[in-house]
Amino acid sequence: MAEAPSLLSLCIALVTDEIVQRDDVPPALYDLPPDLLDTLALQLPPLALHNLQSGMPFELQNEDEYDNGCLVDGRKRRRSSNFNLAWKKNFNLRWSKLTDAIQPVDWQQIYWERHLQSCLDEAAEIASLPSFSKCIGEIEMSDSILKYIASEKSIHFWRAKYRNLSYHCQEFGCYALCLMLQSVLCVSEICHILRSCKLQKLVLRWIRFPEQVNGLCKLLSQNRETLTSLELIHCKLSSTSVNSICDALIHNRKTHGILHFSINASHFDETDPVALPSGLVSFFSSGRYLYSFKLCDNDLGKNFGKLVFHTLLDASSCLSALDLSENKMTGWLSNFNRRSLTGLQASSMVGKSLQSLRVLSLRGNGLKKDDADNLRYALFHIPNLEFLDISDNPIEDDGIRNLIPYFIEASERSFPFADLNLENCELSCDGVTQLLNVLSTLRKPLRSLSVADNSLGSSVAGALGVFMGKSIQILNVEGIGLGPCGFQDLVEGVTEGSNIVNINISKNRGGIEIATFLLKLLSGGSDLVSVNASYNLMPVESLDIIRSALKIAKGKLELLDLRGNNWDDQKAQDSLVAEFQNSVKKILIYSSSPTLDGLYDGDP
Structure with missing residues (x-):
């Protein structure tokens, strides 16, 4: 027989039902003891929780923390950090896979930011239909979005104004620091419905026409004081549009505040010009704080x-x-x-x-x-x-x-x-061997090196073993064709006590010699954190050697990737994983046979 609910839980449930069905919060609720108010907050859906928190008297708020800039009654309102748990709970109910991946200071802010992004994504799909003829702000949100923020018993779920995109943008825009917009939303109206935003990062996709550039520029001007990152993806850009975008960011100022500017997978009308767009030149010259600039995959x-x-x-x-x-x-x-360093050009490059x-x-x-x-x-x-x-x-x-x-x-x-x-x-074995020999003698050695996907063969192992004994911390030799002979040479050449932190030896067809190499590597690498040994045609007999290696492994190993090897013995695989599942080591064995991707790297 089920346990009878307590009087407190019944009262909380009754008050919760009352709140979710109203458009306001009864003032008497704020007279509840703080612990009861916190308990109540944990039961509320996001919109009701938002109303409860927004209407809380100023003197009851936490004095140590401030919100992200949303204004209530014309002033910044202090918020209760106790409500953060309630917002995290709501976030987890909606985006459970993301909860552990992010650790924001303010769960309320990140909740409404992602909610607004979901609304904009749905609006973009609707606005892209040939039959669409409304204003952007009049697009109605679907039940699948509303059900996450409001109970079906509430007026918020059924009243038309709560369904419009404009309501969600105006009500929650102040929480959005980062947004991604499709080109179909880049119209003049977007500035009006996003007027409460103080964006720090903006990502644009598929901007192609002058009217879309115009809408974008208005949005950039509106957020000029706060925007620090701009990314354009799959856009078609003329010199005129580049000038307009840069001018919107600068606007007659000596310096702009952009830290990160990126144009990826886009098309420029002039891919090999005789001069850069003047706006881009001005953008560079006024970019005192510009940290990164990316022009990737643009066929320039x-x-x-x-x-x-x-x-x-x-x-x-x-x-x-x-x-x-x-x-x-x-x-x-x-x-x-x-x-150019000694001739006539040198004078123009001095300094x-x-x-x-x-x-x-x-x-x-x-x-x-x-x-x-x-x-x-x-x-x-x-x-x-x-x-x-x-x-x-x-x-x-x-x-x-x-x-x-x-x-x-x-x-x-x-x-x-x-x-x-x-x-x-x-690169060939000769070129890389010469490089490794030089790198091994440097006064200050490299921190990381990748020579992956070059057909080097097993002969490079000698120089590689010497190089691994230096101060290299991150090494990627994926798919270089080491083979069993190469790993035998590495076992003989690698000394204990290396500084390797992360090593990728995948797709080298090393067979059982990979396991022997891992035994030596793990026993001596006190700083080793991650090893990728996937797709190496290791037989099932390798598992016993790997088990021994893990038992004597020193230091901080967190990840061992063994996917895509010749292990048909599921019981042996499960035994290895089970033996170390409670340790800090994470062993990946997802597939039992190599894929075609794992077979391309034969020893030349």
Whole structure:
């Protein structure tokens, strides 16, 4: 027989029903003791909880915390941190998979921000229909959205005004710090319905027409004082539209407040111009606080890249991260070479450098060996670079040899070069062996290196073993074709006590020798946190060796990825996972056989 409810729970349920059916909160509720008010808050759906908190007398609010800027009765209202648990509960009911992934200070703010994003996403779907002819603000939210914020017994669920997009934007816009808008919503009206927002980050998709650019610019102007991040994805941009967007951000000011600006997977009318849009030049020159600039996957030609780089140099930009990945920029650094440092061009470059630039990504730009040589001289103007990604460029062995003098010179700096990505660069064993031999002798060694997806073969293992004994912390050798022979050599070459923190040895067809290598690696790597050994054709006999390795493992291991190996013995797999499920180690074994993706990396 079920236990009878207590008198308190019955009273709380009765009061809850009363609140959710009203458009206001009875003032007498605020006379309840704080513990009862907190208990009541935990029972309320979001809209009723919002009304309860908004109507709370100022003197009852928590004096130590302030809201995110939403105004109530013309002044900032203090809020009760005790209600934060109620907001977290409501968030978890709606987005349970995200609850553990985020830890906001204010769950109320993040709840209404995500709710508003859901409303805008649904509105964009409706507005995209050919039959749509209403104003954006008149779009009605579906029951599937309303049911999360209001009880079906409440007036909020049935009254028309609570269904309109305009209501949700005006009521909860003040909680939104970050929004993503589809182009169909970028009309003049959007500024009006989002007028209570003080956006810090804005993401735009599929902007293509002048009227959409106009709507966007009005929204940028409206949030100019608070906006710090702007991202454009899948947009079609002319020089005129770029100028308009940049002008909206600057608006006759000496400096703008944008920290992060990104244009990804978009189309420029002029991909290889003779000059940059004037607005973009002004944006760079007034970007005192600009931290990162990304132009990725836009099919931009070499002139665009050259103009961006020289404009940043001329502006003595304070940029920290520049990403020009996935463009068509073969030859974009051709004016940087040995002659440019000693000839007539040198005088025009004197004193020009990107002192603050720490991260440079040129991934997938079609760079070849001559481009690598030019890059060496261009890097002379980036004296404090720490991270360089030139993956997916066919620079070959000659290209990496051209860069070796730079790595030697950079290791002598006060803030040395630390991270290098050379994935899929058509490198051979000879070129990488030469590189590893040099890197092993640097005064200040690298922090991370990736040579993944280059056909190196087992012969590289000797130099790799010596290199692993240095101070390298993060190493990615996925898919380089080490094979069983390569891992045998690594077992002999790797010394105990390495500084490796994260290593990826996946897709190398190492067989049982992988397990032997793991035994040595885990027994000596006190700093090791993560190992990816997936897709290596390990037989089931490897499990006993891996079990022994885990038992003697020292230090901080958190993740061991063993997916995609030849283990048909489900019982043996389950036994391994069960043995260590209560430890800090997380073992991933999701599939029992390699996929096609795991078979491409045969030993050449």
